[in-house]
Amino acid sequence: MSITKIRHGKKKETIVIDNKIPFIQGILEPYADIRYLSPQEITPDAVHDADMLIIRTRTRCNADLLEGSRCRFIGTATIGFDHIDTEYCRRHAIEWVNAPGCNAASVAQYITASLLRHAEKQAIDLRTKCIGIVGVGHVGRQVEIHCRRLGMQVLLNRPPRAEKEGKGEFVSLEEIADRCDYISFHTPLIKEGSYATYHLADQVFFDRLQRCPVILNAARGGVVDEQALLEAYRNHIVSDMIIDCWENEPDVSTELLQKTFIGTPHIAGYSADGKANATRAMITAVTDRLQIKIDLSTIQPPQPENPIIALPGTEQDFSQAVWTTYDPIKDSLALKKAPETFEQLRSCYPLRREFCAYALQPDSEARKFEAWGFAS
DSSP states (O other): OOBSOOOOSSOOOEEEEETTOTTOTTTSTTTSEEEEEOGGGOOHHHHTTOSEEEEOTTSOBSHHHHTTOOOOEEEESSSOOTTBOHHHHHHTTOEEEOOTTTTHHHHHHHHHHHHHHHHHHHTOOGGGOEEEEEOOSHHHHHHHHHHHHTTOEEEEEOHHHHHHHOSTTBOOHHHHHHHOSEEEEOOOOOOSSTTOOTTSBOHHHHHHOSSOOEEEEOSOGGGBOHHHHHHHHHTTSSOEEEESSOTTTTSOOHHHHHHOSEEOSSOTTOBHHHHHHHHHHHHHHHHHHHTOOBOOTTOOOOOOSOOEEEOOSSTTHHHHHHHHHOOHHHHHHHHHHOGGGHHHHHHTOOOBOOGGGOEEESHHHHGGGGGGTOBO
């Protein structure tokens, strides 16, 4: 690592870092006093004399944790930030940052692989189906791109932008309920205000559904009312469920889990690429605060064991290529077999690589899928 600017004559700041954040160890040590702790070890006593925290969603940053500490900066290596009490931070002059879009491609990979598995199970052509994407930020936009490449009709719902910019490309949640065969949620979890998303998919929403759709949730557990979802499934209002994010994690509803087509332990965004993006974002935020510069080019995820995917030249070429990079069925089977291991499965997850880490061969077949970002 190279420094282009560093402050002299000042005591090193203390940074507590979640020890499950990959690719970060050894980078900040020359410039700060670093303590790596598990989420369970990030307690009020542990952070009392910390100047900065680098965390994930498992650490709730609120008055219980922060009161009386000298912490003035929190970085969360995640897109979501509902685990941070932002109002408390505002009142106590604590700066916080997240990593917007860091794992957007990873979640889109998860959704694509899941849609293809569901189409295989039902023997349907996704080009005849309509998907509604609720929440069109970094992740939702990437999911939209993938679904359009699959040939699906796509409807988008994002009320804040629709109100600000005019209806334009967006439709109402009611229209999505009326018209869609798949409905995929990609909103942040917001519990109050004009654009609250807590239980956005509630009994009223499910009662409105017209096409017995598949519900996908790779956003936050609280966005979907799980009891209402179960009732809709029992009453054949919802045909199938693909769930990665759950209420009451890690103590997920085993009844809901066992009824899902795919149920996974909140790992849709767990690609090595996404984690590397988040780590770069955190280091950049810290070094900006410390007024130093660090070369981030060495933060690279490892290459896959088998980076070449051979295409046999069949109708299943694309599906098989996607499932070679990631197959959600494996993660679903593992969780359904042992729901009590949710946290262990998530914490010890073997980070996968995204499409860009794989090359397709032969070239004559690979050219058909150039738009998907596979390596050339």
